[in-house]
Amino acid sequence: MEVITLDYGSGGKKTSALIEEMIVPMLDNDALRALGDGAVLSGAEKLAFSTDSFVVSPYFFPGGNIGKLSVCGTVNDVAMCGAEPKYLSLAFIIEEGFPMEDLKKIVSSVAETAKNAGVSIVTGDTKVVEKGKADGIYINTAGIGFMRHNGLSPDTIKPGDTVIISGTAGDHGAAVMLARNTDLVQGELLSDCAPLNRLASALYGLGPDLRVLRDPTRGGVATTLCEFTEGRKFSIELREKDIPVSEGVAAACDILGLDPLYCANEGKLLAVVAPESAEKALEALRSLPEGQNAAVIGTVTENHPGKLVMRTAFGGSRILTKLAGDQLPRIC
Amino acid sequence: MEVITLDYGSGGKKTSALIEEMIVPMLDNDALRALGDGAVLSGAEKLAFSTDSFVVSPYFFPGGNIGKLSVCGTVNDVAMCGAEPKYLSLAFIIEEGFPMEDLKKIVSSVAETAKNAGVSIVTGDTKVVEKGKADGIYINTAGIGFMRHNGLSPDTIKPGDTVIISGTAGDHGAAVMLARNTDLVQGELLSDCAPLNRLASALYGLGPDLRVLRDPTRGGVATTLCEFTEGRKFSIELREKDIPVSEGVAAACDILGLDPLYCANEGKLLAVVAPESAEKALEALRSLPEGQNAAVIGTVTENHPGKLVMRTAFGGSRILTKLAGDQLPRIC
Numbered sequence: 001m002e003v004i005t006l007d008y009g010s011g012g013k014k015t016s017a018l019i020e021e022m023i024v025p026m027l028d029n030d031a032l033r034a035l036g037d038g039a040v041l042s043g044a045e046k047l048a049f050s051t052d053s054f055v056v057s058p059y060f061f062p063g064g065n066i067g068k069l070s071v072c073g074t075v076n077d078v079a080m081c082g083a084e085p086k087y088l089s090l091a092f093i094i095e096e097g098f099p100m101e102d103l104k105k106i107v108s109s110v111a112e113t114a115k116n117a118g119v120s121i122v123t124g125d126t127k128v129v130e131k132g133k134a135d136g137i138y139i140n141t142a143g144i145g146f147m148r149h150n151g152l153s154p155d156t157i158k159p160g161d162t163v164i165i166s167g168t169a170g171d172h173g174a175a176v177m178l179a180r181n182t183d184l185v186q187g188e189l190l191s192d193c194a195p196l197n198r199l200a201s202a203l204y205g206l207g208p209d210l211r212v213l214r215d216p217t218r219g220g221v222a223t224t225l226c227e228f229t230e231g232r233k234f235s236i237e238l239r240e241k242d243i244p245v246s247e248g249v250a251a252a253c254d255i256l257g258l259d260p261l262y263c264a265n266e267g268k269l270l271a272v273v274a275p276e277s278a279e280k281a282l283e284a285l286r287s288l289p290e291g292q293n294a295a296v297i298g299t300v301t302e303n304h305p306g307k308l309v310m311r312t313a314f315g316g317s318r319i320l321t322k323l324a325g326d327q328l329p330r331i332c
Numbered sequence: 333m334e335v336i337t338l339d340y341g342s343g344g345k346k347t348s349a350l351i352e353e354m355i356v357p358m359l360d361n362d363a364l365r366a367l368g369d370g371a372v373l374s375g376a377e378k379l380a381f382s383t384d385s386f387v388v389s390p391y392f393f394p395g396g397n398i399g400k401l402s403v404c405g406t407v408n409d410v411a412m413c414g415a416e417p418k419y420l421s422l423a424f425i426i427e428e429g430f431p432m433e434d435l436k437k438i439v440s441s442v443a444e445t446a447k448n449a450g451v452s453i454v455t456g457d458t459k460v461v462e463k464g465k466a467d468g469i470y471i472n473t474a475g476i477g478f479m480r481h482n483g484l485s486p487d488t489i490k491p492g493d494t495v496i497i498s499g500t501a502g503d504h505g506a507a508v509m510l511a512r513n514t515d516l517v518q519g520e521l522l523s524d525c526a527p528l529n530r531l532a533s534a535l536y537g538l539g540p541d542l543r544v545l546r547d548p549t550r551g552g553v554a555t556t557l558c559e560f561t562e563g564r565k566f567s568i569e570l571r572e573k574d575i576p577v578s579e580g581v582a583a584a585c586d587i588l589g590l591d592p593l594y595c596a597n598e599g600k601l602l603a604v605v606a607p608e609s610a611e612k613a614l615e616a617l618r619s620l621p622e623g624q625n626a627a628v629i630g631t632v633t634e635n636h637p638g639k640l641v642m643r644t645a646f647g648g649s650r651i652l653t654k655l656a657g658d659q660l661p662r663i664c
Contacts, residue, residue, distance in 0.1 A: 010551065011555065038383075038415075142472075143370070145370075214369065223343065323343065
């Protein structure tokens with residue numbers, strides 16, 4: 001079996017061969033083919049810029065792999081800023097002994113996902129570390145987008161606003177955790193890993209009625225909404241019965257002792273919109289396949305300033321806090 | 333001793349505390365304080381974009397540390413594209429058990445180096461992996477610059493051009509290798525790790541007489557110059573006696589069995605310039621403290637197309653090739 005050896009990371013002949021013969025052709029574009037220290041690109045007056053490292057374990061999981069995730073994660077962060085994602089960087093840290101075949105699959109997923117999302121991988125880096133100094137492969141991506149909607153921020157949220165999710169909650173976290181527990185039957189539970197830029201773009205037309213966008217990754221829906229309310233003069237009230245959770249995720253969370261609201265999502269967005277635009281926002285999301293399960297899940301109120309409150313299915317209510325410890329290590 | 337535990341990477345309360353109470357205040361700037369999914373920035377018509385991951389071992393070395401290196405590496409790649417570096421992203425992968433005190437020193441170096449280089453760290457990410465799944469700390473930076481000099485490329489090199497280095501060769505590689513061999517006396521050998529954007533900027537004024545800029549990192553001066561000549565119709569002839577190498581580096585390379593021309597540099601640039609501008613380029617470099625040892629080291633000729641040729645101190649000549657294997661693993 002062909003594996004990555006240390007000299008693939010030396011900056012010498014083997015590094016060049018790996019990059020020029022395998023990685024660059026798969027990610028085909030002019031900027032990357034120039035093979036400079038960086039890419040020279042056309043710009044815009046206002047930019048969004050974001051980065052994430054991906055250390056997910058296992059690096060192949062139902063519904064995706066670390067390559068797909070690395071593109072989606074940064075595309076989504078850029079889109080949540082109100083920008084159209086344009087360019088991505090791609091940096092590998094690979095453990096010595098990593099199967100070349102797995103690397104090919106991962107790069108192929110990167111290429112396919114970038115194409116789907118309409119972004120170009122324009123610059124990159126490859127490092128190799130000794131056996132035992134990583135866990136297979138880690139990937140960093142950084143992304144540049146051109147601003148399309150200015151002023152998205154939790155600061156613009158007002159009492160009366162509507163909280164919308166673009167689909168079912170907790171899919172990525174539940175799928176990865178189930179994949180780690182290989183003794184459990186895995187059924188058809190898939191990560192929701194997907195680019196969100198088309199959904200985000202469909203909402204930019206709401207103008208200032210769109211207050212904020214966020215993709216609830218690590219820490220899940222609950223942690224993201226807590227970040228919106230924390231230190232602010234409003235609260236968010238969620239209605240448990242309105243939050244879409246797939247049967248598979250609900251069952252997996254039961255088995256694993258997890259709460260879907262704290263499970264990571266990698267293909268869902270939360271939007272807070274003015275109440276008069278809620279219907280329009282829902283329609284815009286549902287008109288796209290990746291938003292067909294979009295739902296209104298809560299309302300902004302003045303009842304418990306700074307808090308996230310859950311109205312339970314049984315009519316009670318409880319305060320939700322940010323994820324404290326590490327419920328799901330290495331989920332992304 | 334306070335150490336990084338897995339829950340610092342959870343995306344929950346501890347992650348927020350680490351980022352908001354330690355990292356963000358040290359790197360103080362408005363974009364980062366907004367703590368969004370990404371930064372919203374003013375742009376430009378043409379951009380340079382580059383990324384590198386840093387896995388250097390040891391992460392503290394004479395003359396720098398992984399934090400300083402992470403800023404310099406990307407600032408330099410952007411500057412070599414002909415751009416003024418403006419914004420950096422900063423992403424940590426930290427091994428569980430990493431000393432908090434070391435992280436503080438590293439972030440502090442990042443902040444100081446970014447300030448010296450005139451760039452802002454505007455977005456970031458922190459992941460924590462289990463003990464044994466990394467080697468202390470890995471850092472990725474990506475950088476955006478605004479283009480100031482278009483068309484830098486080895487394709488513009490012409491026979492008769494002059495090859496200049498901004499200072500002594502091999503300092504970073506030799507210093508790090510010596511630091512790994514702690515049984516050897518380390519003397520005063522320091523990495524040259526430094527931002528190169530002021531030197532690069534001093535050369536942009538040469539216009540088209542400046543053909544190409546490159547920082548000879550992994551693989552050293554020889555590998556970088558081979559990348560210039562490879563597959564092209566000219567050769568580069570280096571004059572061994574003209575290549576500045578410090579006494580300390582020469583001695584260390586003797587002991588370690590290394591060649592300074594293949595040792596990484598992290599604060600030196602190679603410039604190819606038209607012969608009529610060579611004197612002006614040297615003056616511009618030498619007018620800055622980081623360029624005081626700048627020297628003409630070679631000439632572009634048509635004698636051995638595609639080759640890098642060394643005229644030795646003894647009057648002979650030999651062909652230099654790209655670094656083949658991994659002479660210096662994890663040097664950056």
